[in-house]
Amino acid sequence: MEIREIIDYLKNYDGRPLKLMEVCGTHTAAIFKNGIRDLISPKIKLISGPGCPVCVTPTAYIDACVDFAKDADHELLTFGDMMKVPGTGGSLSDNKSQVNVTVMYSPFEAIEKAKADPDKVIGVAAVGFETTVPAYGLMLREARKQGIENIRLITALKTVLPALEWICENQSDVDGFICPGHVSVITGVHVYDEMAAKYGKPFVVAGFEAEHILACVYRIVRQIQAGENQTENLYRNAVRDDGNARALEVIREVFETGSATWRGLGEIPDSGLYLRGEYAAYDGGSRGLSEDMELPAACRCGDVIVGRINPDQCPMFGKGCSPMDPYGPCMVSAEGSCGIWYRNVH
């Protein structure tokens, strides 16, 4: 089917109003970048889900990172978008003069640094979903093989599925899901089958080009109209139905599941990944980081993360919370829905 026909169909859609959730922050960014909302009927509402790992990280985690990096014998490596996430005593960026933090581009930098400076302990702020977990696993596998002991992971690694289940349980008005492309590369698409059947909603995996997203929206709408609730994979050049067996094996070898706190959603059993067995020695204190900051009454972070409201419906949006001076992490990250809305809609 030609993309023009899909656009025509979606532009002229006049059925019942629909709410579709794009789970992944990269999809949210792509939807804005390509002006997708402008191409479809206002009756099809796209809402953003909890798919930004930075945004669902509780304050206690940031505090643990700041504390770790304050020790003169420690160096903390982190991806750039964690730098500005506020903790109880400010962000890593706010504490820059007191902490030893380096922005990394790959977790494997930890191995080089640990070898170069054996007296130092190299910390890695490991935040992410299934997509990034295997890289941390592979890095530790290599560290263990080389007998490197001075690396510690402070993890806030989460799996997306339990959060989707939470949304299905708590927010019945979502009519269908644009499933995360990158996460599905690892997990495959069958992981959505059970939820699709149980909750009677379509789950469609999409890539990140405008055409991919429009095709995905189209398939969800058509499924709903036909009364179907299937899992579909529209990202076949990257996503295998069974996922990436090697990556899944690394995850199982290095990590075990445990309870984790999601900002906005609360504690979800079995949604966190923690170092297991022999790898547990590399843990820099990741368990039990559940405390989240007391949010001001006006902050609607929690409602934004689960798609109950659009970011610009939060009273603090642009008024006390902006990418320059963010209150919630959704405003910090390039993948956070508030930040994306601010940069595009403000």
Added chain:
Amino acid sequence: MKITMAHGSGGQSSAQLMSDIFGKYFNNEILGRMEDAAVLEVGGAGASAEAGASEAAPGPARIACSTDSFVVTPLEFKGGDIGKLCVCGTVNDLLMMGAVPKYLTCGFILEEGLDIDILDRLVASMAKQAEEAGVKIVAGDTKVVEGKGGLYINTTGIGEIPAGRDVSSSNAKAGDAIIVSGNLGDHHACILSHRMEIENDIRSDCAALGDVVGALFEAGIHVHTMRDVTRGGLGTVINEIAGSSGVRVELEEEAIPVHEDVRGFADILGLDPLYMGNEGKMIAVVPAEEAEAALAAMRSTEHGKDAALIGTISEGAGAFLRTRLGATRRFDVLYGEGLPRIC
């Protein structure tokens, strides 16, 4: 509140710092225009009044003045070095006001431990670029501070604005066309590749744009606005023009030139070429009927060979992008410092 790297990004945080601190104390009508270079009238104000009877009498001479400090890691990169950069940057700021760059001064802050051989190479590069750009370096200063062998350079430039040229950020008008001089994001991607130790063929676009600007005026184009597209990227510059000129700008996404290597690099890191920095790119805003001639003039030059017509100006406000599939979306200035994303 403390200074963060975002204050140096050229985006919204930089603008905030300008207005909150420097603008508060240095307020005057020349600085208040916030152009790439200040336009100053010197000498002849009284003389021209006296000679007012004669229509042929020249008015006061107009000169453009701009200053810029250069801090880049690494000091030498594919396509340039800090020496070349500090000449090109200031020369381009003068050119953007329609001025002919004439003189530069330079201030060096050297950190203890800097290799003299490196300094020699960088200064030689600076001299070579100054000669090519037709500017004389006429004053200088050197200070040494403790540090890790780094180097910072400030350059100030003076240029003459020929009579009849009136180029300003606030001169863009409804009906004008916007032309960019070439591919976006090369410098940003090159520097980031160096820092991340990624091997690729991306070279900085670091260049003085005298040939491009010269060609426009030689072709008799009535240039309304020129801006060099540096930190903050095209997105930020376009928003600033929309604001200064009180107009609506609409860009065609597909017309914006980005090299495929840079596009791939940006995709992987989650960066948008619209907000990536350049050191040898400019946009020209010209009357629509002169757009084709202006494009041809720019394309005839070395530094404008990839020039492209990217958008139009109409009445209204704000900056908009017409996407590949025909959607229209608004875009804003750069917020924060454009950090590579996590996943």
